[in-house]
Amino acid sequence: MIEVEGLTxxxxxxxxxxxxxxxxxxxxxxxxxxxNGAGKTSTLRCVAGIIPATQGTVRLGGIDxxxxxxxxxxxxxxxxxxxxxxxxxxxxxHLAFVARLYGVADWKARGESLLADLEMADKRQLLPxxxxxxMKQKLAIACGLLHGPKAVIFDEPLTGLDPRGMRRxxxxxxxxxxxxxxxxxxxxxxxxxxxxxxxxLILKDGRAMAVGAVEEIRARFAGDGATLEDVxxxxxxxAVDAPRA
Numbered sequence: 708m709i710e711v712e713g714l715t716x717x718x719x720x721x722x723x724x725x726x727x728x729x730x731x732x733x734x735x736x737x738x739x740x741x742x743n744g745a746g747k748t749s750t751l752r753c754v755a756g757i758i759p760a761t762q763g764t765v766r767l768g769g770i771d772x773x774x775x776x777x778x779x780x781x782x783x784x785x786x787x788x789x790x791x792x793x794x795x796x797x798x799x800x801h802l803a804f805v806a807r808l809y810g811v812a813d814w815k816a817r818g819e820s821l822l823a824d825l826e827m828a829d830k831r832q833l834l835p836x837x838x839x840x841x842m843k844q845k846l847a848i849a850c851g852l853l854h855g856p857k858a859v860i861f862d863e864p865l866t867g868l869d870p871r872g873m874r875r876x877x878x879x880x881x882x883x884x885x886x887x888x889x890x891x892x893x894x895x896x897x898x899x900x901x902x903x904x905x906x907x908l909i910l911k912d913g914r915a916m917a918v919g920a921v922e923e924i925r926a927r928f929a930g931d932g933a934t935l936e937d938v939x940x941x942x943x944x945x946a947v948d949a950p951r952a
Contacts (some may be wrong), residue, residue, distance in 0.1 A: 738904035
């Protein structure tokens, strides 16, 4: 489970995230959407423990991130939109390195399964420079999922993927949720969010404009027949008077 209570992040006098509280239960995929500058990146980085929150509490798998950062991070994976890889490690060596960090004894079997799911089984001896942008993204995903995290954060996971890769990535997210992972998916691709996510968090100016099940938010803002794009614009336009979650 991912639990966020009263999360606030300030940069000097600027408040990027303002008293945000939200939870993602096992098996849920929460879509995080908002206009540019809404506070999505700061929220993700605080939840992942990349930057410290100014105030508030984050718990990953029931472990307080501030009190036990190593223990909390062992339960999660953060998949950024720009893969960070080691130039002189092959695909297989990346997996071996991550396995040592997390103490994954059966990493070869896990790695083979992940590479097969991501259609990279024939790339294991290649270096990052020999991979396409989409393949690099897949390698980052395989490394992130190798230790079986129960909390997973995806930041624009379809960047650089071709249509086949996109379909595979959707299947991976659904599979993780079915296995009990709590997932946050941040994306500007509202069609992806609508297709994969069960719950939704809409941010604007660092505040939650709506939190809840996708269908509940759709009905609140625009009616059952509305698209998620309709909901997004209604929830983030300045004139909105609808109650916040």
